[in-house]
Amino acid sequence: MKISLNWLKDYIAIDKSPEEISALLTQTGLEVEGVEEVESVKGGLKGLVIGEVLTCEKHPNADKLSVTTVDIGTGEPSPIVCGAPNVAAGQKVVVATVGATLYPSEGEAFTIKKAKIRGEASQGMICAEDEIGLGKSHDGILVLDTDMPNGTPAAEYFNLTSDFVFEIGLTPNRADGASHFGTARDLKAVLGIETTLPSVEDFKVDNTDKTIKVTVENTEACPRYTSISISDVTVTDSPEWLQTRLKAIGINPTNNVVDVTNYVLHSLGQPMHAFDADVAGNYVIVKNLPEGTKFTTLDEKERKLAATDLMICNEQEAMCIGGVFGGIKSGVTEKTKHVFLEVAYFSPDSIRKSAQQHQLKTDASFRYERGTDPNMTVYALKYAAMLIKQIAGGQISSEIDDIYPNPIGNFEVPVIYKHIDRLIGKAIGKERIHEILNGLDITIEKENEEGFTAIVPPYRVDVQREADVIEEVLRIYGYNNIALEDHLSSTFLSAFPKKDNDSLQLEVSRVLAGSGYNEIITNSLTKKQYAAETECINESEDVDILNSLSEDLNVMRQTLVFHGLEVISRNVKRKQTDLKLYEFGKTYHLIDGKYKERERLAIFLTGSTNSEHWQNKGRAVAYHDLAQTISQLLNKFGIAQYDSTEIKDDIFSYGLEISVRKKPLVRLGKISKKAGSLADVSQPVFYADIDWAFLRKIYPLNPEFEPLSKFPEVKRDLSLVIDKKTNFEDIRKVTFKLERQLITRMNVFDVYEGDKIEEGKKAYAMSFYLQDQEKTLTDKVIDKTMTRLMKGFERELGAIIRK
Structure with missing residues (x-):
C-alpha cells in the first residue's frame, strides 16, 4: 500500500x-x-533559474541563431546562444545553468555544458516548455510575466512541490x-493531533429527475447499499491536482469520474463504483444469478459466474461483480452523460469467495474482503458526489438511497486492568490506557476498579477480544517503551528439541519402507535349541520360562535372527522367495543373576532384487545391497566416521562389525548355512543386527552442517592387485590414514578375479575423489597425494599398482 x-x-x-x-x-x-521522493516534474527543475535577457544580437555565423547575455543572479551576465525565434532583450526567461540536467517531454535527458556554438561561447540554455517537461509546445522559449528577482529557482515560480510516498x-x-x-x-x-475530514455540509440535491429504484435481495452479502444519481456530467481528463495525487501512489488516471472514485477509495478506504446511469436504467437489483451465467468484465474476459457471486444488475442483465470488478457495458466513458454512484458495505466472506473464484484482486476487493467501515458509506457518497460535480459538472439528480435493514453495531469487549499489565509486562496506568483508547476511537463504558467495557467501532474489524484491545494499547504506547528487566526470562512458543524414541523409530521405518522393506513382529519366546546349537550365543544367559507351553516356546530370545529366519522359511515354502524384512524388538539376557533387556533392529534380505520381467531379468541380492541400506541409515543419523572389523562367528558366513566410539553398533553379513538350517532356510540370506538403543543415544539433536565447497572436485582412478583376503575396508583405512583432508570419498567400480592375474590375487579398479574446501586443487598437489597413496598401498597392503 x-x-x-x-x-x-x-x-x-x-x-x-x-x-x-x-x-x-x-x-x-x-x-x-x-x-x-516523487517529483511532479521529473528532475524538479533543479539547476533552472529565472533570468533576464539583457542583450540579443544576431549570430555572426548563423542566420537562425542569436547571441544573448542573460542575468541569472550571479552578478555577471552569462553568454548564451539561443535558436528560438521569439527571444528578445528585456524578457524574463527560464535558464538552465551549466551542470543542470533537463528531462524533456519527449526524448532522452541531457546535461547542460559549456560550449562554443559556431565560434560563440554559450554558458547555459534558455528553455522552451517541452525542453523542461512542463508541456509539449516547442514554438519558442517560455517568456514569463513575473517580478521575481533574477536567479530565483524556477521551481518556486511554477510552484512545484515534491512529495514523499511511503x-x-x-x-x-x-x-x-x-x-x-x-x-x-x-x-x-x-x-495526539486531531484528524480532519473534508466538509460535506454544502452537499445538496439539485433535483430528483434521475431517481433510480434499488432493491437488495441478498442483504446477508450486502448489509448496506447507498446510492445516488448525477446527471449532465462531462467526462474528460481529470484536473492536474487529481492526476498528480493518483500518479504519486502508482495509479494511472482514467477520466474525471473514475478518478474521483479511486481518489475517495484511497482517501477514506471506502470502495465505490460509478455506473453509466443510462445502462443502469430505472431499476438496480443487488442479487445472485444462476450458476454458470456468463458475464464479461472490464478486462474483456468472459467469465462464468458462481451461484455465490453477488451481482449488481439492471432489469435485464448484470452490470458488475459487486465489490470486485465492473462489467464492460456499464463503465463510465467519455460518452457517459449520467452517472449512478454506488457506495456499499459488502460481507467480507462474500467478496473473498468471488475474488478467489475469478482470480481477481482489485483495490476494492482487497479492502472489502478484509472489512470496511459500514458507517462510512453516506459520508463517502456525499464527498464523491460533490467532487464529481465540482470537476465534471452536472447536477445531483436523486436523493441518497440508503438501504440498511440491519445496522451493524459496535463491538463490546470486556477488559480487565490486571490483564493489561500482565500481557504488556508493565503497569502503564489507567489514565494512559484511557488516553490511548480514546485516541483510537474506542470509548470506555461500565468502568470499575477491576476493568471496563471497550466500545470498539466496527471499522476496527480485528479488535473483538480482550487480547486485541490490549494489543491496540501496546502498539500505540510503543513496544520500545517496555524496558527489559535485569533478570530476563522468557516463555517459548515451542519446546526445546528432545529425543523422541517413537518419532525416531517412525523415521527409520519410513526409510526402510521407502526402500521396499516390510516390517515384521515376532514372538519374544523361542526355542532353547537355537542357543544350544550356536556357539556365539551364550546359553548361560538364557531366560527360561518356568511354565512353558511347549519346547518351541521355552526360553526368551537372545537374538532376533532366528525368528526372522522362521518368517523367511514360512514365506519361501509358500513361493514368496524375494523378501526384504525388518523388525524392532527386544532381546533378553540373564547376566550375573540380573535380568537385562536390549533393544535391537534386525534387517533381512533374501531372493532377488526385483521381480523378473522382460526388460530386467533381475539378480540375486548380494552383501552390498544390505550394506547400502545400512549406509543409508547411518547417514540418516549423521554418522560419517566409524570403524569396522571382520566378523568371526557361526551365525555369519562372512560379514563386518561396525563400531562407533569404540562400541559395536551394527553386525551385518551373510547368514551361515548352519544358522539357516536351524530355521529350515536353504536360500542365501543377508542379515544386519543393529543396537537400536545405542543408535538412538548417539543421534545428534542439533546436527552440524558443512557448506558445499565452491571449489571443484577431482577424480583419480587406480587399479590395485591385492591379496584376496584384503577387503575394501582395509583399503579405506589405509586411505584415510594417509590423507584425511583432501579425500572426500572413494569407490570400487570393478573387481576382477581370473587367470590373467596371479593365483590368490584380485584386482580392484577404484576411484578416489579429492577436494579442497579453501582453494582449487593443482595438478602438483593431486599428483603428490596420489603418489603418497600408492606407496602406502604397496607398503601396507602389498598391493601392485597396475599402470
Whole structure:
C-alpha cells in the first residue's frame, strides 16, 4: 500500500520529517518498507533559474541563431546562444545553468555544458516548455510575466512541490489502516493531533429527475447499499491536482469520474463504483444469478459466474461483480452523460469467495474482503458526489438511497486492568490506557476498579477480544517503551528439541519402507535349541520360562535372527522367495543373576532384487545391497566416521562389525548355512543386527552442517592387485590414514578375479575423489597425494599398482 505525504496532510496537520513519520508508522504496526521522493516534474527543475535577457544580437555565423547575455543572479551576465525565434532583450526567461540536467517531454535527458556554438561561447540554455517537461509546445522559449528577482529557482515560480510516498506492508489484520485517513488515525493516536475530514455540509440535491429504484435481495452479502444519481456530467481528463495525487501512489488516471472514485477509495478506504446511469436504467437489483451465467468484465474476459457471486444488475442483465470488478457495458466513458454512484458495505466472506473464484484482486476487493467501515458509506457518497460535480459538472439528480435493514453495531469487549499489565509486562496506568483508547476511537463504558467495557467501532474489524484491545494499547504506547528487566526470562512458543524414541523409530521405518522393506513382529519366546546349537550365543544367559507351553516356546530370545529366519522359511515354502524384512524388538539376557533387556533392529534380505520381467531379468541380492541400506541409515543419523572389523562367528558366513566410539553398533553379513538350517532356510540370506538403543543415544539433536565447497572436485582412478583376503575396508583405512583432508570419498567400480592375474590375487579398479574446501586443487598437489597413496598401498597392503 502506498501513502502520499502531501495527501496525508489533508487529514492530519503533521510537520515531522518523512523519516520520523516512517518510524512512527512502523511502531504502530503499519510497517514502512520504503520511502520514495516523487517529483511532479521529473528532475524538479533543479539547476533552472529565472533570468533576464539583457542583450540579443544576431549570430555572426548563423542566420537562425542569436547571441544573448542573460542575468541569472550571479552578478555577471552569462553568454548564451539561443535558436528560438521569439527571444528578445528585456524578457524574463527560464535558464538552465551549466551542470543542470533537463528531462524533456519527449526524448532522452541531457546535461547542460559549456560550449562554443559556431565560434560563440554559450554558458547555459534558455528553455522552451517541452525542453523542461512542463508541456509539449516547442514554438519558442517560455517568456514569463513575473517580478521575481533574477536567479530565483524556477521551481518556486511554477510552484512545484515534491512529495514523499511511503510503501507500507499492510498486514491482513490492519484493514482499518488501508487508506490515507486510516493512516492519519494511527498518527493521531500516537501524537495526539486531531484528524480532519473534508466538509460535506454544502452537499445538496439539485433535483430528483434521475431517481433510480434499488432493491437488495441478498442483504446477508450486502448489509448496506447507498446510492445516488448525477446527471449532465462531462467526462474528460481529470484536473492536474487529481492526476498528480493518483500518479504519486502508482495509479494511472482514467477520466474525471473514475478518478474521483479511486481518489475517495484511497482517501477514506471506502470502495465505490460509478455506473453509466443510462445502462443502469430505472431499476438496480443487488442479487445472485444462476450458476454458470456468463458475464464479461472490464478486462474483456468472459467469465462464468458462481451461484455465490453477488451481482449488481439492471432489469435485464448484470452490470458488475459487486465489490470486485465492473462489467464492460456499464463503465463510465467519455460518452457517459449520467452517472449512478454506488457506495456499499459488502460481507467480507462474500467478496473473498468471488475474488478467489475469478482470480481477481482489485483495490476494492482487497479492502472489502478484509472489512470496511459500514458507517462510512453516506459520508463517502456525499464527498464523491460533490467532487464529481465540482470537476465534471452536472447536477445531483436523486436523493441518497440508503438501504440498511440491519445496522451493524459496535463491538463490546470486556477488559480487565490486571490483564493489561500482565500481557504488556508493565503497569502503564489507567489514565494512559484511557488516553490511548480514546485516541483510537474506542470509548470506555461500565468502568470499575477491576476493568471496563471497550466500545470498539466496527471499522476496527480485528479488535473483538480482550487480547486485541490490549494489543491496540501496546502498539500505540510503543513496544520500545517496555524496558527489559535485569533478570530476563522468557516463555517459548515451542519446546526445546528432545529425543523422541517413537518419532525416531517412525523415521527409520519410513526409510526402510521407502526402500521396499516390510516390517515384521515376532514372538519374544523361542526355542532353547537355537542357543544350544550356536556357539556365539551364550546359553548361560538364557531366560527360561518356568511354565512353558511347549519346547518351541521355552526360553526368551537372545537374538532376533532366528525368528526372522522362521518368517523367511514360512514365506519361501509358500513361493514368496524375494523378501526384504525388518523388525524392532527386544532381546533378553540373564547376566550375573540380573535380568537385562536390549533393544535391537534386525534387517533381512533374501531372493532377488526385483521381480523378473522382460526388460530386467533381475539378480540375486548380494552383501552390498544390505550394506547400502545400512549406509543409508547411518547417514540418516549423521554418522560419517566409524570403524569396522571382520566378523568371526557361526551365525555369519562372512560379514563386518561396525563400531562407533569404540562400541559395536551394527553386525551385518551373510547368514551361515548352519544358522539357516536351524530355521529350515536353504536360500542365501543377508542379515544386519543393529543396537537400536545405542543408535538412538548417539543421534545428534542439533546436527552440524558443512557448506558445499565452491571449489571443484577431482577424480583419480587406480587399479590395485591385492591379496584376496584384503577387503575394501582395509583399503579405506589405509586411505584415510594417509590423507584425511583432501579425500572426500572413494569407490570400487570393478573387481576382477581370473587367470590373467596371479593365483590368490584380485584386482580392484577404484576411484578416489579429492577436494579442497579453501582453494582449487593443482595438478602438483593431486599428483603428490596420489603418489603418497600408492606407496602406502604397496607398503601396507602389498598391493601392485597396475599402470
